[in-house]
Amino acid sequence: MEDEAEQQPERDPSAQARWESRTQRPLLALAVAFALAYAVPIVRPGASASVTRACTAVEWCVWGAFAADYVVRLCLSERRARFVRAHWLDLCAVVLPMIQPLRLLRLVATLMLVGRRARMASQIRLTTYVVGTVVGLLMFGSLAVLSVERESPDGNIKTLGDAVWWSFTTMTTVGYGDHAPTTGLGRVLAVGLMLSGIALLGVVTANIAAWFIARFEKDDAEERRQTAAIEALTMEVMALRAQVAALSGGAGGSGAAGDGGPPAPVAPRPREP
Structure with a gap:
């Protein structure tokens, strides 16, 4: 079998x-x-x-x-x-x-x-995923808004540099206002980038906080483990001392019982006449 x-x-x-x-x-x-x-x-x-x-x-x-x-x-x-x-x-x-x-x-x-x-x-870690998402959103957001706003008569996003700069300021929710979409579809893209930037910022912040918490928990666990080991060692030493004291007291008591104490005085014999 x-x-x-x-x-x-x-x-x-x-x-x-x-x-x-x-x-x-x-x-x-x-x-x-x-x-x-x-x-x-x-x-x-x-x-x-x-x-x-x-x-x-x-x-x-x-x-x-x-x-x-x-x-x-x-x-x-x-x-x-x-x-x-x-x-x-x-x-x-x-x-x-x-x-x-x-x-x-x-x-x-x-x-x-x-x-x-x-x-x-599973092999793609969260950090790599977040970085890739940021790069992808910046790139595709810039290209998408450029394709939408380039032909707009009132638009001020005419080059790829303007679109990339606008994507950075929009994702970080800075919004300098020097470049802004004027078409409805461009504003929809802006809303999507804003929400994505806020969400990614929250993910990064949560990861950093989780890393610090995990680090502190690891240090606390190590400190608790060392404290428990010291307490266990202290208890063991106290138990050994108690055993040694018990053995010493037992040896002294048995010696006293075997000797019977000091010898009794012998009475002198009377002299013959």
Whole structure:
């Protein structure tokens, strides 16, 4: 029986976990391709029509890859209804561009899918995720507001530098006011960046506070452990002293009982006449 148990292979992870592990890096590479395809027509507005069509095709292909990833994970899930309830944001990101195929909707949907997919990867730490989220929001926020505000007659965000500066001041909620969106869609982007900046600031602050609390708890636990060890050692020393005192008292008492005390005086014999 033991040999049979040893010959049995270890339980493999679920098919869904294996799929997520194998597709993590390819999907991240596709996300980089999406970022480049989204940025080229905005940074170079005078690009040819073929370049613009190619970038649009790449955007749709990347979104389709993430949508297919969601469908595959749904099919591999053991409890599909529970999977849909737990990943409803993923479902919204998949359905959103199909309702009205706007470029900005593809951007939002792909960012949501990338963020949800990266959050499931256990090897990606929270700090890396937060830094990547900040960089992504700054980059895509700048490109999105530039594409919306560049053609506005009353707008003052005309270059990529202006858009990046506006994104920084908006995410940090500083708001100097030298650059501001004038269109309705641009203001919607501004609200999204403001809320994202506040949320990320809260995450960073919470992480720093949690690190300090964990550090203090670790120091307190070490101090309590040392105090308990000292108390245990003190009790042990006191017990040893009590045993030594008991042994010394027992040895002295038995010696006194064996000797019987000092010898009694001997009476002198009477002299003979």
